[in-house]
Amino acid sequence: MATEATVTAATRTDGAPVGQPTVTLRLWRGDESGGEFVDYTVENLGGEVVLDVVHRIQAEQAPDLAVRWNCKAGKCGSCSAEINGRPRLMCMTRMSTLEITTPITVSPLRANPIIRDLVTDVSFHFAVARKIPAFRPGPREADGTYRMAQVDVERVQEFRKCIECFLCQNVCHVIRDHEENKPAFAGPRFFARLAELEMHPLDTLDRRDLISRDLGVGLCNITKCCTEVCPEGIHITDNAIIPLKERVVDARYDPIAWLGRKIRRRPSPTPAPVAAALSPAGRSGEVISTELAPRSAP
């Protein structure tokens, strides 16, 4: 299954030809009623990222060029665009990694409705975020603390690195090519969020019906486009989506195994890692039962 990310990944690493005095960006300009690519040529300064060049075009030639950006440091996930057809953060794409003897194409994320120029309507993602029941911890320890082992929090922290650039949502073909799937599909970013909550050592809520029935984890057929495009290197498919799929299946076919997995050793004073019970492959209840977590089996 070809995707935008894999077909157009032929960005080159041989850098800018020495001495080429200018660079040309071919920017999509327009709105919901239509638009076209416009070439802008500026001085080649070297050591820049695509967003630096876009800013110089704004300042010198096209002051009304619409573009989102905030941190210019790869931390906020605002400046997503398709560079030579490949979904990227503009602030994290060095000009030296692109061929500059021909114009560099910069277009808006294709899966979102256009607002203007490089700015698209991302409201779908914010609507999905509101569907997810929040973290609900169990009670504190007697000394008022919550105890967790570093090895367990690292599993959760992988997903919390997400900067919400929504590039994964953009390349996911379940919604990129099928607008009709959007009402019943959360998308990779939110599967990572759900996996984070499900694997959080302190969380007590059961979201599995929601994940399978309303958020459509079953629609994903594991092409890993989301993982490939993630600028934070989160293993969305292997570490989030596949474990979620397994949990949902377990819940349907094997409630005893699910119950075993929910049962935890009391983590005090030195918390025993529960990672084994939460690993993608750890489907049956390896952890010995001393206390029931306060959620009921289905």
Add this chain to the structure above:
Amino acid sequence: MAEYETHTLDVLIIGAGGAGLRAAVEASATGARTALVCKSLLGKAHTVMAEGGVAAALGNVWPEDNWKVHFRDTMRGGKMLNNWRMAQIHAQEAPDRVLELEEWGAVFDRTPDGRILQRDFGGHRYARLAHVGDRTGLELLRTCQQRAVSLGIEVFMECKIVRLLTDSSGAVNGAVGFWRESGKFVVFGAKAIVLAAGGVGKTWKFTSNSWEGTGDGHALALWAGADMIDMECVQFHPTGMVWPPSARGLLVTEGVRGDGGVLRNSDGERFMFNYIPEFYAKETADTIEEGDQWYENKTDFRRPPELLPRDEVARAINSEVKAGRGSPHGGVFLDIASRRSPEYIKRRLPSMYHQFKELADVDITAEPMEIGPTCHYIMGGIRVEADTAATTVAGLFAAGEVAGGMHGANRLGGNSLSDLLVFGRRAGKYAAEHALGRSGDVEIDDAQVDAVAQHALAPFARDGENPYSVHHALQETMQSLVGIIRTESELVEARDALDKLDERAAKAAVEGHRQFNPGWHLALDLESMLAVARCTTLGAIERKESRGGHTRDDYPGPDPAFGKVNMVTRVRDGEVVVAPEPLLEMPDELKTLFEEAH
């Protein structure tokens, strides 16, 4: 008048970074109708850039730590110019705010016995910063964002507020803005408003701040009649990247120095040992040998001078560069590569490593970084009442970077994330209390709204220069004349230059139409930046001493007389005026904390 989209609320919160979100959660919990409005998308605020951690005397690593030590560190770091009551509340409440984040789903790094791990940072006596690798700000913002979303709080995204509205008594009762997407105006009626709009960095040429840091909150308050304090106290982070351009302005966390990184000049010398001020001499190692042993044994050895408060480090770097011992691009070298293994660096500073490799093709495990002072944070801001976060204008509250007083003349690393949680919560609580205690409906003055709308649209009808060129000129002016090291003649020159820049900005013209037009947005942000620049410049002229983030070449030392006053800027008869006013007097029982030997 024209018809405008109108929303009526009890509490309107302007800004959706950590402070705004925390305020919204608190205000909403009281039952007040609460909404957030932000200039970007939700979750993109500058809070995500904070790396090191959130300072709170939890005592998980050092049981000796407590609020009194944190308070004392904060006051001393702020060169005693802080609002003592804010510093006290902050130190007392920060631990609860951190534990509360954990209850909302934040996942901090852990101690071996499973509690929240804390790390060392410049100016903090004990390892005190709860952290998540080096992306603590993102964790804090995402946690508050998810909390606000779960409470169903309304968020108006990508909306720029142009002016606050006031009633006949001078109290605020609303705001006028426009949707960036459509350019259409929107009116918010509100019984109380919380400003949580962050900082001002885009006024300078080299800054770590994101595009939103244009001083909107400061300017909105100033125009509504509020007092500003100590706007001259601006923090330049000592270690921002100066090369290559793709990384310029990016901060290198102090954690690099906490984990063994050292500063060197072009001769390869560890020059910080030449810049240990008397004030910190007792607790700072004076030989390389002692400093190097501290990383492993913090009880028997004193900390190396690379971990002095950041203003001291910035000043030392500036002196080295001026003495001709700088790096090729006008900074100095920050070297961790020669002192720690690549594996150690990657484990301790994962996103820093990732960021520089990806962004600038710089491998921090293999080569030193080229760094220099970069505008990072403004300590000064809107004058607030410590307990309630109320400004000097009725109904208007402020929290986070936009508020002044908490950090005095210099902010310690880690104290901003705790600040925005502690005072974000208080601003939300007391704004809601104010709103719910205010009877009757809000009456919006249509004439005020029309005037704001006309003013905002004026750049489309003009035929002057591009706002980008005015912005560049402002940044050059502030960088060269009101930068890290200041002097009377240059400050006066800057003041005169600002008069001319005001005129240029008033003539600046915008191309195109109102739909998502960054040129138009910049034309309006420029007004905010110019207002902030004037407050900073006037304060800097009047504060004839060096203290914390405010360094005067012509007055190199602190002056006890200036140590007793806030420099207050406010608008009177249409002009920004400046006057010193006495600090709050610290009670005797707190004063004794500074007399104890330690």
